[in-house]
Amino acid sequence: MPELPEVETVVRGLQETVTGREITSVKVFRDTPIAPLNPKTFEKRLAGRSIQSVTRRAKYLVFQFDPGLYLLAHLRMTGKFIVSPLISKPEKHHRVWFFLDKDIVMVFDDMRCFGTLELIESLTDCNKLRLLGVEPLSSSLTVPYLKKCIAHSSSNIKNLLLNQTKIAGIGNIYASEILFDAQISPLRQGCQLKAKELRKVIDSTQKILTTAIQKNGTSISDFRRIDEQTGEFQNFLNVYGKAEQPCPRCSVPIQRIVQQQRSSFYCASCQQ
DNA sequence: AGCGGAACCTGTCGGC
DNA sequence: TGCCGACAGGTTCCGC
Numbered sequence: 001m002p003e004l005p006e007v008e009t010v011v012r013g014l015q016e017t018v019t020g021r022e023i024t025s026v027k028v029f030r031d032t033p034i035a036p037l038n039p040k041t042f043e044k045r046l047a048g049r050s051i052q053s054v055t056r057r058a059k060y061l062v063f064q065f066d067p068g069l070y071l072l073a074h075l076r077m078t079g080k081f082i083v084s085p086l087i088s089k090p091e092k093h094h095r096v097w098f099f100l101d102k103d104i105v106m107v108f109d110d111m112r113c114f115g116t117l118e119l120i121e122s123l124t125d126c127n128k129l130r131l132l133g134v135e136p137l138s139s140s141l142t143v144p145y146l147k148k149c150i151a152h153s154s155s156n157i158k159n160l161l162l163n164q165t166k167i168a169g170i171g172n173i174y175a176s177e178i179l180f181d182a183q184i185s186p187l188r189q190g191c192q193l194k195a196k197e198l199r200k201v202i203d204s205t206q207k208i209l210t211t212a213i214q215k216n217g218t219s220i221s222d223f224r225r226i227d228e229q230t231g232e233f234q235n236f237l238n239v240y241g242k243a244e245q246p247c248p249r250c251s252v253p254i255q256r257i258v259q260q261q262r263s264s265f266y267c268a269s270c271q272q
Numbered sequence: 273a274g275c276g277g278a279a280c281c282t283g284t285c286g287g288c
Numbered sequence: 289t290g291c292c293g294a295c296a297g298g299t300t301c302c303g304c
């Protein structure tokens with residue numbers, strides 16, 4: 001499911017509802033997300049902890065507890081956090097329940113079991129976080145930075161946008177939408193883009209991601225906010241999932257192609 | 273160093 | 289109706 005705007009939507013929801021709350025107990029229904037940690041160990045280490053803060057880094061959610069303990073969560077394709085009143089029976093894809101004070105449950109739900117929940121003691125020592133590239137909405141995303149990233153790469157620009165070690169947070173939907181906005185073909189080799197085009201890629205990236213956050217993310221099938229409401233950005237997509245439909249800019253049919261085993265959608269006429 | 277491809281899981285949808 | 293393949297918002301590992 002979720003790319004940066006969806007994770008940001010979830011984090012903002014959790015900040016309002018679970019920050020400052022105590023985890024009274026934890027129940028693991030399936031250990032895939034917490035493996036290789038043992039469920040009992042996971043449950044024990046979190047019981048009695050207070051959630052000091054919930055933040056986002058790229059597509060990761062970071063829950064901070066008392067000094068030196070963090071829960072690093074990744075939703076992958078179908079992971080969800082849902083905050084609800086106490087419930088008696090887990091639903092089919094509920095993987096972990098976090099019981100909070102004031103009779104609230106934070107549910108980790110994940111149909112495909114790709115999502116991960118990892119306990120870490122330091123953010124700076126965590127390899128997964130250390131290897132991430134710049135935040136696309138930060139001032140670190142600049143033309144010189146992009147130039148350096150692509151200088152010795154033969155990859156196409158679509159794949160570069162998806163490379164989390166360079167820019168961290170863009171996924172398959174927004175990569176297509178960004179390149180449509182920038183009027184650049186996903187097939188272009190990154191290292192052949194001129195400075196002016198890199199500037200357009202950056203501007204479009206920030207424009208699309210900011211708007212998507214304002215619309216609470218994109219719900220095509222699975223993504224839901226923590227109260228199970230959908231996002232609204234799916235109503236503003238220009239090309240993703242729109243194969244054969246007329247380009248909103250020039251009316252030529254949108255094409256679907258496969259790059260690096262994933263769908264790309266673009267207009268072969270107005271994206272050069 | 274960096275690339276492509278397979279793997280991890282479960283579900284849905286379309287074609288035959 | 290049932291079976292089969294393609295496809296799904298992501299990352300990681302392995303071999304070249």
